[in-house]
Amino acid sequence: MYSSKEIVQMRKDYLMPCLGYFYKNPPVFVKGEMQYLYDATGKKYLDFFAGVSVMNCGHSNPDILNKVMGQLSSLQHLTNVYLTSPVVELAKKLSEVLPGDLHNSFFCMSGSEANEGAMLLARIYTGKRKFIALNNSLHGRTYLTMSATDIPMWRADPYLTDDVYFISSSPDRILSDLEAVLEKDNDIAAFICEPIQGNGGIITPPDWYYTEISRLLKRYGVLFICDEVQTGFARTGTMFAIEQYNVVPDIMTMS
Numbered sequence: 001m002y003s004s005k006e007i008v009q010m011r012k013d014y015l016m017p018c019l020g021y022f023y024k025n026p027p028v029f030v031k032g033e034m035q036y037l038y039d040a041t042g043k044k045y046l047d048f049f050a051g052v053s054v055m056n057c058g059h060s061n062p063d064i065l066n067k068v069m070g071q072l073s074s075l076q077h078l079t080n081v082y083l084t085s086p087v088v089e090l091a092k093k094l095s096e097v098l099p100g101d102l103h104n105s106f107f108c109m110s111g112s113e114a115n116e117g118a119m120l121l122a123r124i125y126t127g128k129r130k131f132i133a134l135n136n137s138l139h140g141r142t143y144l145t146m147s148a149t150d151i152p153m154w155r156a157d158p159y160l161t162d163d164v165y166f167i168s169s170s171p172d173r174i175l176s177d178l179e180a181v182l183e184k185d186n187d188i189a190a191f192i193c194e195p196i197q198g199n200g201g202i203i204t205p206p207d208w209y210y211t212e213i214s215r216l217l218k219r220y221g222v223l224f225i226c227d228e229v230q231t232g233f234a235r236t237g238t239m240f241a242i243e244q245y246n247v248v249p250d251i252m253t254m255s
């Protein structure tokens, strides 16, 4: 086992420098147990950060681990040339908790891929090219999702596409700004947003927000992609945050 100092040095020697860390001498975590983490000295921490707020069900939750290990030890990987029971079972279970008439799933590996897939689906379905996103948005690290991300530190690629309009998320401006873009450009496939902006500052919009946005989008035949990557799976009190606004998006992503 390497010490904190050695790990910092090895990061420098062997990892790409873009992988940042926040502490001069980061604690070396060796074990996670539900809400607790343990460092190499045996010190126990209550983990308020939960991964990056992704370990909803705790670290190494035995219910999850046992199922995952059971699957890995019986059948690890196949191509989708074949069908298996777990993939359709999971999609069926998901359809039971998805809002409204959403019930067809596509499984991938990350939030970025989920949003990239959603944007591709919107383009294929509508035959249109562009997107509308909100100021201070974060949708991922792939080319198209980074292009739909407004937070500057996430826009690492200097040659992102300008197929994305950014509009203000402010309740005072959203409807007029959205309508202005919809009026001037009829090549918009979808509007994409996080129902409660996460890295943008935990911005919770007023009750009317998504009903009015949806109404406008429907009028112009533009799809609504709801990015629940950070808000999904009961983090905000309902299974998905958009349920609190009584709106069913056209496409929803989660991770």
Ligand SMILES: Cc1ncc(COP(=O)(O)O)c(C=O)c1O
Binding pocket: 110, 111, 112, 113, 115, 138, 139, 140, 141, 194, 198, 199, 227, 228, 229, 230, 255
């Ligand atoms: C709202 C939102 N969408 C998409 C992503 C990208 O997800 P991933 O890091 O799994 O690619 C993130 C990551 O933090 C996110 O917060």
